[in-house]
Amino acid sequence: MSEVISRLAEATSAWLNTILRETGHLSQGNVVSAEQRVSDAFNSSTAHLRLVYSEDATDTPPQDLVLKLQKNHDGKNEVQFYRLVAQLGANLPMLAPCFALDYDAQSGNSYLLFEDLSPTHVAPVTRQQLLEGQGVPRADQLDGIADALAGFHAYWWEHHDLGKYEATAIRPWWHDKESYQQHIERRTREWDSFKQSAASEVSPQIRATYEYVLRRMPALWEEYLEERITNRRQLTLTQGDCYLSNLLCPREVAGEAEEPKGQTYILDLEAVSANFPTYDLAYLMPTFWSPEQRKVHRPEELFLIRYLQRLRKFGVENYNWAMLWRDYQMMVVFMLFDPIWDQTAGASRAYWYPKLHCLVRNFWDMGCGLTLRKLAEKK
Known part of the structure; x- marks a missing residue:
């Protein structure tokens, strides 16, 4: 299982590569680079990511993402909510598509990886x-x-x-x-x-x-x-x-x-x-x-x-x-x-x-x- 990171600096190409493979969004190829643009969110560490993939990447892996990190168990409820939505197969189009998430009960760290909707x-x-x-x-x-x-x-x-x-x-x-x-x-x-x-x-x-x-x-x-x-x-x-x-x-x-x-x-x-x-x-x-x-x-x-x-x-x-x-x-x-x-x-x-x-x-x-x-x- 991938690490539940606590800092945006840890969102490396290798980490993102592992996350996307584990969640089935990258079956072949690799994340070559991940450019970050940090947002001004005051209750989390959040960044917009632009991913570049190797030429052998298949399918259409996501290129523009938003990564949200939280500490001190602050993100526990949100991660559990999105897990429940996935479990129920709920049709909730007003929620941003979520590609990956995790929460670590021991460290209190959590992350959510969403589609970046800011272009539209x-x-x-x-x-x-x-x-x-x-x-x-x-x-x-x-x-x-x-x-x-x-x-x-x-x-x-x-x-x-x-x-x-x-x-x-x-x-x-x-x-x-x-x-x-x-x-x-x-x-x-x-x-x-x-x-x-x-x-x-x-x-x-x-x-x-x-x-x-x-x-x-x-x-x-x-x-x-x-x-x-x-x-x-x-x-x-x-x-x-x-x-x-x-x-x-x-x-x-x-x-x-x-x-x-x-x-x-x-x-x-x-x-x-x-x-x-x-x-x-x-x-x-x-x-x-x-x-x-x-x-x-x-x-x-x-x-x-x-x-x-x-x-x-x-x-x-x-x-x-x-x-x-x-x-x-x-x-x-x-x-x-x-x-x-x-x-x-x-x-x-x-x-x-x-x-x-x-x-x-x-x-x-x-x-x-x-x-x-x-x-x-x-x-």
Whole structure:
């Protein structure tokens, strides 16, 4: 078996030759050279590879690849997910073709070798554009993203393997009542830490919003989470870190009212878990869009309408607009604490500050506060 390397410098022609032979992608000939172009991914070591083969190479071995390396067991979940997809023979065209993968439990190293889609695809927005408040993609890109996520969610919708494997485990936040209580305690500690170090950065109104939510979170296990989690009802697999920069859309621009010019791809599935479908949607829009951006030209509303239509097209029948909107509101409630965690974990102010302000404003603008109060005060 080939070595599970930890550094891009170890991705030599000889190593790639072994990998491609083991996986059946190179039956004859050899990799002569592998030119690397390192990407700016911040949570992995990733490089675009251009491979050159000897003249006796047969078939059509892949020439343009992306190699993703991770350490400290960070890539375990993603490798297990792609193994499960291969085992099931799942038809998931929104996933980039994966040529090889491995994870070493002893060292914690992992690698994934994908087809390089960058010649034809690009992220709809960059991370920097998100931070600068310029994170609304083109209409055709949003259509493609809605189609990709709906297709992914529909395949795993109430799937019999949800909760069965590590890669399909219920999100740890609400795996059961005890884990949810631990989640509330963790969020309370993070909020207390935030107040000590960054209280002057936020207004009294923002501080009051967080106190409002924390007081009502305990009631949500019985009134919102328990029945859905216990019975796996209207749950699916979610990407789990579904920022717009973790998607690839066709470079070719579709005209007005035209369908997207090709498949949109979902990347970076190391946080995949069984979850509420709108967990991914909350990352996409209200996390870095202002209320004004959500409403001008109605990109959010049109996205949600198309997403629901595509779910139904792909066979999901037990989900309607009211359920979608409430789940969307509730995921924004839980997402409120993401920038608090970011700040306490050492993220830069340039990252957590705009994220916090977008989420708090959208929390009230979307009616999340009222929905939360109604659920928490049902008794």
